[in-house]
Amino acid sequence: MTSSDLQEQLNLKAITLLQEDADKIEKLIEVQMENLATRYCPLYEEVLDTQMYGFSKEVDFAVRVGLVSELTGKLVLSKLERNLAVLYEALNNKAKQ
């Protein structure tokens, strides 16, 4: 294996792992969106914030070590942040009702 093959392989592994972790948080957001009307759990926000923080540290590390570009890191994070913002807006609207 050449060094560029290895670099490619590691980059792919890094983004695959990050995407898996992003998907898990995505699932948590979806579940909370679905349960908005019925079984709202107030701890969910705290859990999501903690998960997001941990995930952002993973992404940062992947960028710092050079396996993921800064742009890719930002895109992965901002997609999740947008979905989280949608959830929080829905929660806010519900609280106002």
Place this chain on the structure above:
Amino acid sequence: MTSSDLQEQLNLKAITLLQEDADKIEKLIEVQMENLATRYCPLYEEVLDTQMYGFSKEVDFAVRVGLVSELTGKLVLSKLERNLAVLYEALNNKAKQ
């Protein structure tokens, strides 16, 4: 550069970054230990717990992506956890006084 040179270089970069982050948390612990008697800030524990959580996610990622061995990851984390335990014990003893 051969692929094993690259692997070595990335492994070294990963452990260097982790060690830097561990040192930052170590510093936070030291500062709190020094200030135990004078300027105790109750938020410090929460900050430290959050930092430790984020750091453990970094270490996990480095292990999963294959840049750091599981043993090294565990050693880096457990050293910090021991120091944190010493701090918490000192805080506990102080609270009992």
